[in-house]
Amino acid sequence: xxxxxxxxxxxxxxxxxxxxxxxxxxxxxxxxxxxxxxxxxxxxxxxxxxxxxxxxxxxxxxxxxxxxxxxxxxxxxxxxxxxxxxxxxxxxxx
Numbered sequence: 001x002x003x004x005x006x007x008x009x010x011x012x013x014x015x016x017x018x019x020x021x022x023x024x025x026x027x028x029x030x031x032x033x034x035x036x037x038x039x040x041x042x043x044x045x046x047x048x049x050x051x052x053x054x055x056x057x058x059x060x061x062x063x064x065x066x067x068x069x070x071x072x073x074x075x076x077x078x079x080x081x082x083x084x085x086x087x088x089x090x091x092x093x094x
Contacts, residue, residue: 024049024078037075043083045090052079 010031013019022032024042030049039052054060054077061072082090 022076039077039079041079041081043086044080045082045086048083050083052077 010019014021014031017035019031019033020035022030022040024030024040032051034051037054039054040049041052042049054075061075064070064072064075081087
C-alpha cells in the first residue's frame with residue numbers, strides 16, 4: 001500500500017470524525033483515534049507520543065473562558081519529558 005493511499009484513508013477517517021489530526025508545533029502531523037478529551041506527552045529523546053488523562057477538562061475550560069472572555073471549543077495540552085525507557089537508559093537525568 002502506498003503512503004499516498006494511507007494518507008487518503010486517514011483523511012477520510014478525519015472527515016467522518018473517527019480520527020482527529022494532532023500536531024505539536026512544527027513536528028509531524030499525527031492521527032489520534034481517541035476522541036474523548038485528553039492530553040499528550042512526548043518524549044524529548046525518542047519522539048514517542050502517549051495519551052495522558054485530562055482530569056478536569058471542564059474546570060480548565062471554564063477558567064480559560066473566565067480569564068480570557070473566549071468561548072473555548074477545543075483544547076490541546078502537550079507535556080514533554082523522557083518516556084520510561086529513555087529515562088531508564090538515562091538513569092533519571094537529562
